Amino acid sequence: MPDATLLEVFPVPDDAPFVIEHTNEEFTSLCPMTGHPDFGEILLRYQRAPASSGGLCVELKSLKLYSQSFRNEGIFYEAVTNQIRDDLVALMKPAWLQVITTWRGRGGIRSVIRADAGEIPEHYRGR
Amino acid sequence: MPDATLLEVFPVPDDAPFVIEHTNEEFTSLCPMTGHPDFGEILLRYQRAPASSGGLCVELKSLKLYSQSFRNEGIFYEAVTNQIRDDLVALMKPAWLQVITTWRGRGGIRSVIRADAGEIPEHYRGR
Amino acid sequence: MPDATLLEVFPVPDDAPFVIEHTNEEFTSLCPMTGHPDFGEILLRYQRAPASSGGLCVELKSLKLYSQSFRNEGIFYEAVTNQIRDDLVALMKPAWLQVITTWRGRGGIRSVIRADAGEIPEHYRGR
Amino acid sequence: MPDATLLEVFPVPDDAPFVIEHTNEEFTSLCPMTGHPDFGEILLRYQRAPASSGGLCVELKSLKLYSQSFRNEGIFYEAVTNQIRDDLVALMKPAWLQVITTWRGRGGIRSVIRADAGEIPEHYRGR
Amino acid sequence: MPDATLLEVFPVPDDAPFVIEHTNEEFTSLCPMTGHPDFGEILLRYQRAPASSGGLCVELKSLKLYSQSFRNEGIFYEAVTNQIRDDLVALMKPAWLQVITTWRGRGGIRSVIRADAGEIPEHYRGR
């Protein structure tokens, strides 16, 4: 079952801006309607808050374990996307954050879901 | 015969914005002039209304069954495109919605039809 | 001889906007100077008028037959492009319309001709 | 010797705008320094003046013969580019015109020369 | 251990602007959590200060030795990226500077980190 307590953070050392992207090519969960497995790719992109505001980054191994906790969960694509956004926003309180999930498809239909939090810079919109 | 009653929805949990794309690579209907089969790809892209406005998403398996209901229908490309847009707008009342259909062609002519509802964000126009 | 009477239309059901592209990869006419065949690709892109203004779409099979009526006509590239634009504007009175013809070339010279009617949206110009 | 008298024109039938591109992949002239042959590609792109201003188009076969008249001329890349622009502007008095020449190179140096006349639309600059 | 004293500079001769990119495809460090090696590519892009402000460039071989000093260091991706930015900003005091690190991934997750200093020109953002 998706378990946000698996997520760990580490503080950022200073206020200089930077943007982080993590792309998980090995995500799988279950379709809540049929029980069959879904396979997707999860792109997480965010700018963490500055150190002076208590800025935090998600630790990579904990992100992997958190992702694996969806493995046997029956859950819609949209709910996966929203939950990852919400859990990470709650965890890190970033300046802004995007989650883009791309699914291999079932019954001939491929899907992409994009969820945002905060003001996404112009050059990252729709990408 | 195209049957919008096959479509099912599920409510969205909150108001955070997200954009959904479903691409059906296996659409087929019949040419109303000749009875020969047409083959196309249907891209549906939309931003659902926020939860506080009763926002809804179309369920994926129901979208597949709805798409299959065009299989033996004699219908123009433009009418396919418009009907899918109209049925889904009536169903979900989204913030905005695009339907882009791409057809393999007959007699050497390939076609693309783009139908919109609401205000499409700049970075999705003509794409 | 190019014959616009071959073109047929069908009415559009409502006022919701959509953009249509037809690409004919199998166009041929004759060079008016030498009598040799020219081979080209014809891209037609338009937004039809809304139903409330009597909006019409060109029917695809009739477009194919119309295109074939140029087969034994001696006619310049520019004239082909203009005539198709003019015949289709007269037929459909669309909101806007583009005709882009791409020619395989003669004597080592390839050509592209772009003809417009009405105000082409920014994201379609030069494409 | 480059001979602009080879160029022929034909009048345009109306005022509707269109843009014409001719790409000659088989251009050759001689280096004025060494006498060795140069090989290049010539892109001519222009919007002719409207019919109401006496708009003209260059005829394609005459353009080919004109291009061939450079075959045994010792002439710099820049001069080829400028002369073609000037001859065609004098001939057609177009709304605007670009000549872009791309040269296969000598001694390991490839070259591209862009010459303009009139106001080039934004979406054609640097292309 | 990362050693900024390995970095050497040379003065720039004048004030004319230029932008420098160095891409190191052979970066490796260690994961601070597991001790396993990480492999990445480091893009450094900057505009040095003008000579009249004491502008400096980093010397390439010293940059390579500095990069190699991370080889046996246990350090997070984000910290690598920030430390390289901070060390080079302290060294060169450039007009602006970007460090973009791209990591091959662990546990199926690939990462990209972008850190900036100063005002990045529009045409380099998000690239």
Added chain:
Amino acid sequence: MPDATLLEVFPVPDDAPFVIEHTNEEFTSLCPMTGHPDFGEILLRYQRAPASSGGLCVELKSLKLYSQSFRNEGIFYEAVTNQIRDDLVALMKPAWLQVITTWRGRGGIRSVIRADAGEIPEHYRGR
């Protein structure tokens, strides 16, 4: 030794604007630190001054000989780039000029250096 006296010019015939690109794929110099050869590609792009201001173009064969004069010179990438810019600006006094050098790399580090003179048009920046 780099020898700008090898460069020759020829006058431009008129004031019509044009942009020239020369790409030398066969540039080599020596690393001033190690004495090992460096291999690079040199892109020179400029708009020459109009004829009415004494506009000049660099002659191609002289550019090749000038490029070859760096062959046994120990010189940094940045210095190559700046020297070519400065020598050509002094020679031609162009409206604007870019030199972009791309280096195959040493020790796993590839480099690109961009040097400008004058106001570069928007559509050539960062390209």
Added chain:
Amino acid sequence: MPDATLLEVFPVPDDAPFVIEHTNEEFTSLCPMTGHPDFGEILLRYQRAPASSGGLCVELKSLKLYSQSFRNEGIFYEAVTNQIRDDLVALMKPAWLQVITTWRGRGGIRSVIRADAGEIPEHYRGR
């Protein structure tokens, strides 16, 4: 329902050998287990018997109509492949014949079925 009586033939004029390939990219039938549509590509490759043995070729439009007769048939991939092979062997009695069907897949599994009749030449095996 698959209907081999739709197939028509024409006689071959002489005994010189030749090999024919027809690739139908628009084949669809139904899954006999679930009723859901299957989409595939059918490659037919054969060498017809010589004219002196009554050699025959399948007529192309009749092959298209025959293919369309599978549209609403519930039938396994293997049975589609075998039936096409058997119907065409019975119709044409070719020297040899291959049917290779490639299916877009269901539930993440793509399939290719190869059925042969007669002695397939070495250079067509497994292709």
Added chain:
Amino acid sequence: MPDATLLEVFPVPDDAPFVIEHTNEEFTSLCPMTGHPDFGEILLRYQRAPASSGGLCVELKSLKLYSQSFRNEGIFYEAVTNQIRDDLVALMKPAWLQVITTWRGRGGIRSVIRADAGEIPEHYRGR
């Protein structure tokens, strides 16, 4: 747990030879050493026995369910490959059979395992 009883067969109608390939792009199991998920692609290729010898084919949906039964099994790549080969050989007694598994990799190491049963035709070996 891998469950061969999920597999179903159907009889083949005749003795004409054919070769079947099923490629499952969505296979996942668990590493028996670490418990972390593995992701792979399974290619099954076989020639079934002729009908006169009781030839059988594996039914596609049952193959999918069987593949899914490895989802939460801790098992080596080699054991996955061998078990699939052994289960399918026991089920179908084919003329020959190949299983080729391709794994996305862990710790930077990608793997391919090829297991055979019977005499593989020359043109399928090592492919």
Added chain:
Amino acid sequence: MPDATLLEVFPVPDDAPFVIEHTNEEFTSLCPMTGHPDFGEILLRYQRAPASSGGLCVELKSLKLYSQSFRNEGIFYEAVTNQIRDDLVALMKPAWLQVITTWRGRGGIRSVIRADAGEIPEHYRGR
């Protein structure tokens, strides 16, 4: 220091033949002449001995740790390749084994080294 004691094996269950490939894209060692890092890709391909002869497979995580033990070793490309072959042959006594190492190169020279043990099947030679 390269440490073959890190390697672990597991027994194979039966005698059915199979071929295993492991590709490590993240190999690094040090140049014994200069001390600078080398980066390469290691392909290991082998057929293990049958179970009846005590056939063994190398365990993947142990192979990764063994590969990492070269990280700070000064060693030639050829010696890396030979040592990996010899250590794995001694460990597993396979039917045959190939090690192919591909190196990113230094000073502009890329290298590939192929080492064999036993009789390599025809279709794997030179690949």
Added chain:
Amino acid sequence: MPDATLLEVFPVPDDAPFVIEHTNEEFTSLCPMTGHPDFGEILLRYQRAPASSGGLCVELKSLKLYSQSFRNEGIFYEAVTNQIRDDLVALMKPAWLQVITTWRGRGGIRSVIRADAGEIPEHYRGR
């Protein structure tokens, strides 16, 4: 006019076999029927005779000048190909020699001509 006296040779130092290819991408001659220019690529491939038989190689700059001597010659593709073969066989008396000419085409027809002298090795035939 094609002038074989432009060709120069140099002797080979020993008897060890080697095969030489020269590819001229910038060949042009004239069509003898229309006077229009033809553009082609000339591949010359040969094994020179051993030194002990007076083996000779064609000098590269002389080959270029010889190629340029066809520039204003009216000559068929086939005659170009044959003459180059005959002139070079007479000049060098090689063990074997191929001339393969590839022409950009006129009126939509591209052409390739292959002319041989001596016994061409199996692996160069038809390439």
